[in-house]
Amino acid sequence: MLVRAAEAATAWAEGQRAAERATVAEQGLEAAKVRQEETETGLRASLVNTEAALQEALAALEPERAALESAQKALEVEQRARLEADQEVLALRGRVMGTEDASARLREQPISELVALLPELGEKVKALERDLEMTKANFSRNAEELAKSREERRALEGDLD
Incomplete structure (x- = not known):
């Protein structure tokens, strides 16, 4: 009986230790x-703060x-103005070269034939003068657009700094 009591006490003690654990x-x-x-609460708060x-x-x-987009548009305007000015200059050069070729041919002809060509030559000179005036006007307009574009770019560059 003592053995059983000791076993029961040991079992009870083990049960107590198991319950405590x-x-x-x-x-x-x-x-x-x-x-x-x-x-998790801290991480959620951190996520909200990060967002x-x-x-x-x-x-x-x-x-x-927005400033970069505006600068890009100003640069495109400037490039278009330069391209138009370059095209006008090339067209005018071509016309001048054509006039020089005609002038060289005229020098080879007798005077009587040259006198007969004077009215036609006068019309060509007038056409060239009109073309020159149009080219000057276009060139002036393109120069103004270019200056305006440069001012906008400088202003935008100042904004970006």
């Missing part, structure tokens, strides 16, 4: 759950993006 494990598990919830900071940074970059 289970209680400690439950308490540890509850503490871990609390720490996990605190960590807000990213939105602010994106909003701060918007004026710079």
Whole structure:
């Protein structure tokens, strides 16, 4: 009977220790759950703060993006103005070269034939003068557009700095 009592006491003591271990494990598990919830709450708050900071940074970059887009448009206008001016100059050079060729041919002809060509030559000179005036006007307009474009680019470059 003593053996049984000792066995019963040992079993009871082991049961107590197992219950204590289970209680400690439950308490540890509850503490871990609390720490996990605190960590998750902190991470959620950090995520919200990060998203807000990213939105602010994106909003701060918007004026710079708009300024770059405007600068690109101004540069395109400047390039178009330069191209038009170059085309006008080339066209005028071609006409002048044509006049020089005609002049050389005229020098080889007798005077009576030259006198007969004077009215035609006068008309060609008038046409060239009109073309020259149109080219000057276009060139002036392109120069103004180019100057305006450069001013806009300088202003935008100042904004970007």
